[in-house]
Amino acid sequence: MSKKLSTKCIHSGGIVDDNFHGNITPIYPSITYDYLKSDAYPRYFNTPNQLSAAKKIAELEGAEDAVLFGSGLASVATSMFSLLSSGDHVILQKSLYGGTINLVNTEFKKFKIEFDYVDVSNNNELENALNSKTKIIYIESPSNPLLSITDIKSIASFAKKNNLISIIDNTFASPVNQNPISLGIDLVIHSATKYLGGHSDILAGVVCGSNDLISVIKKSGLNFGSNISEYISWLLERSIKTLSVRVLQQNYNALKIANFLSRHKKINKVYYPGLEKHPKHDVAKLQMTAGFGGMVSFELNDSIDSDKFVKTLKIIQPTMSLAGVESTITSPAKTSHKKMDPEDRDKMGITKNLLRFSVGIEDADDLINDLLNALEINE
Numbered sequence: 121m122s123k124k125l126s127t128k129c130i131h132s133g134g135i136v137d138d139n140f141h142g143n144i145t146p147i148y149p150s151i152t153y154d155y156l157k158s159d160a161y162p163r164y165f166n167t168p169n170q171l172s173a174a175k176k177i178a179e180l181e182g183a184e185d186a187v188l189f190g191s192g193l194a195s196v197a198t199s200m201f202s203l204l205s206s207g208d209h210v211i212l213q214k215s216l217y218g219g220t221i222n223l224v225n226t227e228f229k230k231f232k233i234e235f236d237y238v239d240v241s242n243n244n245e246l247e248n249a250l251n252s253k254t255k256i257i258y259i260e261s262p263s264n265p266l267l268s269i270t271d272i273k274s275i276a277s278f279a280k281k282n283n284l285i286s287i288i289d290n291t292f293a294s295p296v297n298q299n300p301i302s303l304g305i306d307l308v309i310h311s312a313t314k315y316l317g318g319h320s321d322i323l324a325g326v327v328c329g330s331n332d333l334i335s336v337i338k339k340s341g342l343n344f345g346s347n348i349s350e351y352i353s354w355l356l357e358r359s360i361k362t363l364s365v366r367v368l369q370q371n372y373n374a375l376k377i378a379n380f381l382s383r384h385k386k387i388n389k390v391y392y393p394g395l396e397k398h399p400k401h402d403v404a405k406l407q408m409t410a411g412f413g414g415m416v417s418f419e420l421n422d423s424i425d426s427d428k429f430v431k432t433l434k435i436i437q438p439t440m441s442l443a444g445v446e447s448t449i450t451s452p453a454k455t456s457h458k459k460m461d462p463e464d465r466d467k468m469g470i471t472k473n474l475l476r477f478s479v480g481i482e483d484a485d486d487l488i489n490d491l492l493n494a495l496e497i498n499e
């Protein structure tokens with residue numbers, strides 16, 4: 121029977137408790153298994169709670185299989201290093217999560233993996249970057265922190281035409297809003313630390329794709345050993361039961377807040393794909409099905425000091441991470457993009473007054489009042 125996403129969040133995956141007939145998935149913390157009867161070992165990605173949570177996420181993304189890792193970045197790194205060899209070339213979207221850029225810039229060179237950052241919405245740039253060694257095209261949409269939107273379908277067809285493996289970091293959208301495999305993408309990565317986990321209390325990652333690609337990643341991945349534990353796998357499975365209700369509320373709150381911010385005179389710019397004035401709103405509308413996600417970035421005008429503004433907020437908390445049920449806010453220029461050249465940073469739009477707001481599931485009007493109060497106090 122085909123199931124809709126919110127039903128899958130509850131009922132996909134899971135382990136039937138035949139011993140005690142409990143209703144929920146039991147935890148299997150065992151590291152050792154009877155080798156005459158089982159080849160299970162946590163580092164081989166084949167223990168019960170890993171498989172159970174991975175199956176749930178694979179079904180949410182419409183993928184044949186999925187594999188869990190100890191962090192989002194472990195998913196990115198293990199996928200890349202499993203699929204690439206020295207001499208291969210990778211095309212990457214220009215605006216990506218800072219940790220991914222750091223991984224590519226520092227580690228790829230050591231292994232003689234070539235790469236180019238490209239404006240992936242520009243066909244000429246894409247074609248020019250392509251060479252006979254190009255193996256992967258890697259994108260992120262919406263991107264962190266400026267919520268840029270990449271046309272997923274057109275990247276997937278570019279990849280198919282040129283025999284590349286297409287990979288997307290789908291963390292910001294979550295499977296509730298966007299299922300890139302249905303748009304032709306080969307591998308979908310999530311930092312499960314974010315929306316899938318959703319409570320700011322677990323670090324995890326996942327890669328979804330075909331049986332063939334996931335088995336290649338598992339085969340190499342067991343040599344890299346960046347596994348998740350059974351406990352965290354269990355917590356992740358439990359968290360995903362509320363994924364759909366959480367993200368739908370975050371979509372609703374974020375759109376309302378983005379509209380509020382874009383009307384306020386002390387706000388220079390609002391970055392949110394759900395706003396009609398977002399340059400790729402039409403593309404976002406086509407590929408993001410339920411809503412536009414819970415991340416809103418905005419730039420305060422020069423009359424306000426961003427540190428003072430953040431300190432004045434009472435409900436919204438200043439933290440680095442994102443996608444929890446609680447609202448959090450951060451200054452990318454002072455955290456994730458601190459190490460960048462300030463001029464380059466400004467050119468990208470990551471100015472000192474830019475804030476990245478991860479909208480939680482509190483009442484939207486309380487959040488708006490919190491923002492309004494901080495905007496007024498900073499007169």
Ligand SMILES: *Cc1c(COP(=O)(O)O)cnc(C)c1O
Nearest residue numbers: 191192193217264291311313324
């Ligand atoms: C946080 C994040 C990551 C990295 O995930 P970790 O779980 O912190 O390793 C990757 N991509 C995006 C878009 C993220 O926001």
